[in-house]
Amino acid sequence: xxxxxxxxxxxxxxxxxxxxxxxxxxxxxxxxxxxxxxxxxxxxxxxxxxxxxxxxxxxxxxxxxxxxxxxxxxxxxxxxxxxxxxxxxxxxxxxxxxxxxxxxxxxxxxxxxxxxxxxxxxxxxxxxxxxxxxxxxxxxxxxxxxxxxxxxxxxxxxxxxxxxxxxxxxxxxxxxxxxxxxxxxxxxxxxxxxxxxxxxxxxxxxxxxxxxxxxxxxxxxxxxxxxxxxxxxxxxxxxxxxxxxxxxxxxxxxxxxxxxxxxxxxxxxxxxxxxxxxxxxxxxxxxxxxxxxxxxxxxxxxxxxxxxxxxxxxxxxxxxxxxxxxxxxxxxxxxxxxxxxxxx
Ligand code: HEM
Numbered sequence: 022x023x024x025x026x027x028x029x030x031x032x033x034x035x036x037x038x039x040x041x042x043x044x045x046x047x048x049x050x051x052x053x054x055x056x057x058x059x060x061x062x063x064x065x066x067x068x069x070x071x072x073x074x075x076x077x078x079x080x081x082x083x084x085x086x087x088x089x090x091x092x093x094x095x096x097x098x099x100x101x102x103x104x105x106x107x108x109x110x111x112x113x114x115x116x117x118x119x120x121x122x123x124x125x126x127x128x129x130x131x132x133x134x135x136x137x138x139x140x141x142x143x144x145x146x147x148x149x150x151x152x153x154x155x156x157x158x159x160x161x162x163x164x165x166x167x168x169x170x171x172x173x174x175x176x177x178x179x180x181x182x183x184x185x186x187x188x189x190x191x192x193x194x195x196x197x198x199x200x201x202x203x204x205x206x207x208x209x210x211x212x213x214x215x216x217x218x219x220x221x222x223x224x225x226x227x228x229x230x231x232x233x234x235x236x237x238x239x240x241x242x243x244x245x246x247x248x249x250x251x252x253x254x255x256x257x258x259x260x261x262x263x264x265x266x267x268x269x270x271x272x273x274x275x276x277x278x279x280x281x282x283x284x285x286x287x288x289x290x291x292x293x294x295x296x297x298x299x300x301x302x303x304x305x306x307x308x309x310x311x312x313x314x315x316x317x318x319x320x321x322x323x324x325x326x327x328x329x330x331x332x333x334x335x336x337x338x339x340x341x342x343x344x345x346x347x348x349x350x351x352x353x354x355x356x357x358x359x360x361x362x363x364x365x
Contacts, residue, residue, distance in 0.1 A: 024085045024291055026222025026267030030276050032332055042338040045164045046345040049110075052171055053349050056110050065346035066167070067106040067122055069113065071206060071247040073315025074103050074254065075359065076298035078127060078263065084293065088265060090220035091328040092130055092145055093293045099127040099145075100359040103298060104315050105206045105250065108150070110171070114243040121203045121246070122150045123211045123228065124320035125296070128359045132326040136344070139324070142355040146324040149211035149228060151203055156196035158280045160338035166193065196280075205236030206250045207259050216268070216276055217322070218330040223268035223276060225283055228261040228296060251303050259298045264290035279335040319343070319352040 035041075053065035063069075082096040092099060107113060108120035130145040157163040162185060169180035181190040203209050212227040239245045253259060266288040268274050274283040302308050321343040322331045331339065 024267070025087045026219065026224065027270055028221045030216075030223040030268045030271070030332070032337075033277050033334075034337070035334070038334065038337065039341075042160065042341045045160060045338055046342040048164065048168065049342050050345045050349050052110055052167070053346055055171075062350045063112070064106075064110070064350060065342065066110050067108055067124075068110050069107040070312075070316050071105040071107070071244070072103075072250045072254075072303060073312040074298050074301060074303065075311065076101050076103055076296060078125070078294050078296050080294045081292055085291075087220075087222070087267065088291055088293055091132070091326050092127055100129065101296065102126040102128070102315050102318060102356070102359070103296075104318070104320060105246070107246075110167075115239070115245045115247075116241070116243075118197075118200075118202075120150050120152065120200065121206060121209065121211075122148065123206070124148045126318060126320055126324070126356070128356055130326070132328075135325050135327065135330060136321070136323050136340075139355060142324065143357060144324050144355045145326060145329065146320050146322060147213065147226060148320055148322050149213050149226070151209050151211055152200060152214060153212040153225075153227070154282050155214050155279045155335065156193050157335070158278050160335050162189070162193070163279075163335065163338070203246065204239045204249075205233070205253075206246055207253050208233045208236050211261075213322075215279055215322075215335050216274075216332045217325070217336070218328060218332060219265060219267065220328050223274075223332055224265040225274075226263065226265050226293075227290060228263055229290075231260040231262050231295070233259065254298060254301050254303060257300050261296040262292050263294040263296055264292050266290050276333050279333060314353065317353040318356065319347040321347070324355065 049065040053062050078099040078101045080093050080096050104124045106122045125147045127145040130143050133140050134142050165184040169177050172180055208230050210227055210229045213225050216223045216225050240248055266283050269288050273287050275281045303312055323340050
């Protein structure tokens, strides 16, 4: 099969965007402080971690030239830290409607990194959510939603009407309501939902579960999603196929509109690697210590090499927001070496 992505993608930067994104980051930091209620702050968003685990990202053999980019250039295995989370800035019952996410941190990755001051770090992160797109077109819509949701469910709709208008609010609420309910983090696909550079082209990435046994009925406990995943990992490994969709053209696979799906018939997914979480007991003393360390880490799509630079306004807004959140909660520095860290 001849696989290639077009190289004429482009970003469109608004003249006022840095100032606007700084304002959004401060607003999220205020929310983070409020949610902490005087205690130690959690993440501004994705505060509740379900599981922190270690694994391997095993790059596929014989990848076609177009897919041999950055960490996928050679068939090899990368040690990886993984954190599953709920999207809210509050620690809520898993029954509460929310977006679920997963973050990967590859360790030992050479090359200059993008975050100023962290150029020499040896990590490459990928952050994904359960949906292939966001319901939000722009960071303005995203932050308007977070702001409205922070006032509690009763005020969400009137506040959204106020900031986004009637039609757009209805469209958003419809999309949010159609989000599938996650009963197991092991059987759910996860998507970057936003594009990143992929060498000369651009791509969206996704994780698809491989051979995961279907989920049973959720236990109803506040931490049901954690219980389910911990129990699976205690009895055996879990595997996902990590795949890329390549940029076609601005109309088919837009860069700046975060709500536009990239159609799979025009931009099919190609496997790059397999993510394997080996059997592990996270309830053991060493498992608990590892989870504590992963909880303190900073996962950020901008922990990346230039060949995998995040693209589009939502990604550029994240560049500022994650750094504020990380500073506020005094996250751990980037890990240098997985073996040393896991051994404590
Ligand atoms: C499709 C778009 C997005 C995806 C896939 C995504 C995914 C994630 C994930 C998985 C985490 C948890 C990371 C962890 O486990 O440490 C996270 C955290 C966070 N997200 Fe996003 N996110 C998106 C958009 C945004 C936007 C637009 C903003 C703000 C403008 C934002 C702000 C944050 C913040 C502040 C954190 C906490 C960072 C920290 O303290 O470590 N996210 N996101």
